Amino acid sequence: MSEKITAETRTEFGKGAARRIRRDNKIPAVLYGHGNEPVHVTLPGHATMMALKHGGANALLELEIDGKSTLGLTKQVQVDPIRRVIEHIDFVVVVKGEKVTVQVPVLLVGEAGPDTLVVTDTTEIELEAEATHIPESIEVSIEGLPAGTQILASDLTLPSGSTLTLDPETLIVNITEQVSAEALEAELEEAEAEAGIERDEADNDVDEVGAEESSDEASATEE
Known part of the structure; x- marks a missing residue:
């Protein structure tokens, strides 16, 4: 299912023009494909965002441009990583019955x-x-x-x-x-042994101290 969106053609380009478009809660976009020249348009921000949300990653929009209807398949959506707003959309023009x-x-x-x-x-x-x-x-x-x-x-x-x-x-x-923590530890020890890696005594001491501290804390809690 395609959602119908009314688009406006635009003649201003560049970062400054894009910022002005976004300040008006609109989204700059471009349509290309089928051997035609790219068509630059401006889309209504909220309606377009909802259409993309409903359509998913491959949203199909019916774009009404200057009284003519064009099917645009979403190919790339640029989103601001901080504000999470849509900055620009690329569409590829498709026709009914065409395979993509x-x-x-x-x-x-x-x-x-x-x-x-x-x-x-x-x-x-x-x-x-x-x-x-x-x-x-x-x-x-x-x-x-x-x-x-x-x-x-x-x-x-x-x-x-x-x-x-x-x-x-x-x-x-x-x-x-699913592998248990004990099994993972056993596999690690086996791999270390096969590789000729010996654990430092300090490491073993730390493990033992940690175990003793845990035991002491448990005893204190019970008291």
């Missing part, structure tokens, strides 16, 4: 089995979809999955009309067994 290549975020759904650790190896996937039917995200169910499960790109369920463009063997989610 986009990056779509991966959304995990559910909870894996007990004592597991879930690692998302790929947070976004590249796919080809119709410009007017780009999914906001690709859901991946991990409900009840045991340790040792790996979900590859080829395992994903894509919406109708979407085609995967990245390597089907790309690892998306890796579910492993």
Whole structure:
């Protein structure tokens, strides 16, 4: 779904002009693509921000420019890192029925089995979809999955009309067994021993002192 926004063409450029536009609670933007010259416009700040929020990373906006309607697919949004306001937007012009290549975020759904650790190896996937039917995200169910499960790109369920463009063997989610602190310490000691690394006595003394202090504090609390 595209959201309709009325845009104004602009002829002033540069940092000074951009600052004036933003002071009026508007956003400078540019549209390019389909072999046409870039079109520089000004967008209403609040309406555009809400449209981008609803549309997600690949928001599609129907831009009304000088009485003509143009579909613009969001390609880059520049945000001020301090004030978190939109400074500039780049759109690519698309037409209905046209297919585009986009990056779509991966959304995990559910909870894996007990004592597991879930690692998302790929947070976004590249796919080809119709410009007017780009999914906001690709859901991946991990409900009840045991340790040792790996979900590859080829395992994903894509919406109708979407085609995967990245390597089907790309690892998306890796579910492993959760490791306890004791097991991690044991692995570290084993690795150090194999590497011929000996722990300093001072380190052991510190560990022992720390353990004694913890014991003393526990006793004092009980008293």
